[in-house]
Amino acid sequence: MKYILMIASALFLLAGCSDKEEVVQEKKQESRNEAGTSLSTEVSPVSTNKEPAQTNEHLLSISKGPIDQLSSSTYALTHSSCPKGLVAPSYITDQSIVYVYDPISEQENDQIIKFSRSSETCEVLYEATEGIQSFAGIDQTLYWTEYDTKRTSDVTWSILELNVDTGNIQTIIKGASTDENPPPMLTTYSNSLNWIEYEADGDGVTSNLISYNTESRDFRTLVTAELNENEQPNGEYILEQQMTGNGLLLHKATSKDGERKLTLERVADSEKQTLLTDEGILDFHGMEDRFAYTSDEGLTIVDSEKGETYRYQATARTPVDAATFVNPHTVAFRDRAENVYLADMDTKTALSLRQDGFGHTASKPVYYNDTLCFAVTKGESPDESVTFYTYKMK
Numbered sequence: 001m002k003y004i005l006m007i008a009s010a011l012f013l014l015a016g017c018s019d020k021e022e023v024v025q026e027k028k029q030e031s032r033n034e035a036g037t038s039l040s041t042e043v044s045p046v047s048t049n050k051e052p053a054q055t056n057e058h059l060l061s062i063s064k065g066p067i068d069q070l071s072s073s074t075y076a077l078t079h080s081s082c083p084k085g086l087v088a089p090s091y092i093t094d095q096s097i098v099y100v101y102d103p104i105s106e107q108e109n110d111q112i113i114k115f116s117r118s119s120e121t122c123e124v125l126y127e128a129t130e131g132i133q134s135f136a137g138i139d140q141t142l143y144w145t146e147y148d149t150k151r152t153s154d155v156t157w158s159i160l161e162l163n164v165d166t167g168n169i170q171t172i173i174k175g176a177s178t179d180e181n182p183p184p185m186l187t188t189y190s191n192s193l194n195w196i197e198y199e200a201d202g203d204g205v206t207s208n209l210i211s212y213n214t215e216s217r218d219f220r221t222l223v224t225a226e227l228n229e230n231e232q233p234n235g236e237y238i239l240e241q242q243m244t245g246n247g248l249l250l251h252k253a254t255s256k257d258g259e260r261k262l263t264l265e266r267v268a269d270s271e272k273q274t275l276l277t278d279e280g281i282l283d284f285h286g287m288e289d290r291f292a293y294t295s296d297e298g299l300t301i302v303d304s305e306k307g308e309t310y311r312y313q314a315t316a317r318t319p320v321d322a323a324t325f326v327n328p329h330t331v332a333f334r335d336r337a338e339n340v341y342l343a344d345m346d347t348k349t350a351l352s353l354r355q356d357g358f359g360h361t362a363s364k365p366v367y368y369n370d371t372l373c374f375a376v377t378k379g380e381s382p383d384e385s386v387t388f389y390t391y392k393m394k
Contacts, residue, residue, distance in 0.1 A: 082121070
């Protein structure tokens with residue numbers, strides 16, 4: 001039975017991933033709750049580990065007024081060619097919005113749907129034989145991880161690519177996730193596709209951060225972390241990763257002498273820097289000398305170069321999430337699955353993107369090709385019509 005359930009799954013589907021992916025992330029946290037490892041890089045050795053300097057803190061005020069020179073284009077998924085259900089955008093270009101349709105029925109397969117921004121009709125680009133997860137795109141090529149999503153670990157998986165222009169589909173790589181380690185979660189930067197592969201061997205597990213050059217089709221291992229789980233765990237386990245303009249951001253669980261901590265680190269130019277320690281990070285994103293993360297406390301943006309911190313405080317139990325830089329001064333995020341904001345560091349405000357008739361639930365925003373996109377629905381029924389909102393940011 002699939003994890004996607006009718007009403008209960010609304011927030012997960014509109015989060016830009018299904019609750020299957022959420023379960024994977026939860027399982028990853030639980031299974032490596034005592035994780036530890038030693039970090040090594042194949043590119044260059046890490047030579048320093050310094051804490052970030054103290055910063056001046058600013059509290060972001062909320063603005064619900066109109067945003068100057070920023071208007072949205074809206075697209076309702078009402079055409080008969082568009083499957084009914086709660087969906088979220090996965091990738092966007094000037095011509096189309098791509099999303100994954102995950103039907104409730106066990107007899108139907110996951111589909112990759114292309115919504116035309118000109119005709120407002122839908123086209124099925126691909127129908128999976130197993131579940132689709134962890135979707136990304138670069139230019140006119142789509143990437144995803146495919147495996148038996150009825151299970152959260154111990155699965156065989158494939159990473160596939162689809163050229164939207166030609167319709168050509170290829171398998172990039174195949175592998176297996178064992179010992180409760182999750183399948184690859186994809187991220188992109190420039191022309192690289194990145195993910196973590198875990199190798200379990202007896203009492204140890206190795207985290208390998210893999211980078212795939214989509215132009216040369218070469219594979220590189222950027223970072224390797226080692227974990228010994230025998231009796232008293234020692235070492236490091238990479239939970240999540242993201243490549244930025246000045247290096248890598250790594251979310252890790254580290255254990256030493258029985259003590260465990262979670263860290264967010266930047267690895268760049270033969271150095272590593274601990275950015276956060278023991279923070280309840282929900283997600284994170286970086287750009288140049290800045291990084292942003294969300295937690296139960298809300299959104300935090302750190303400008304390391306200027307020594308400034310900007311905070312948006314959560315006001316409800318439902319978390320703030322989906323921190324995404326749209327430029328060096330602006331971070332998009334979602335609050336309580338009801339609204340999408342732009343955190344503006346120049347004006348120290350959180351700008352609301354909610355409009356009249358906005359709807360009831362908002363998806364996580366995705367940002368590709370200079371365009372911010374998210375979905376809204378006016379109710380919680382799987383038959384509700386979904387509307388895509390897009391904002392051209394440049």
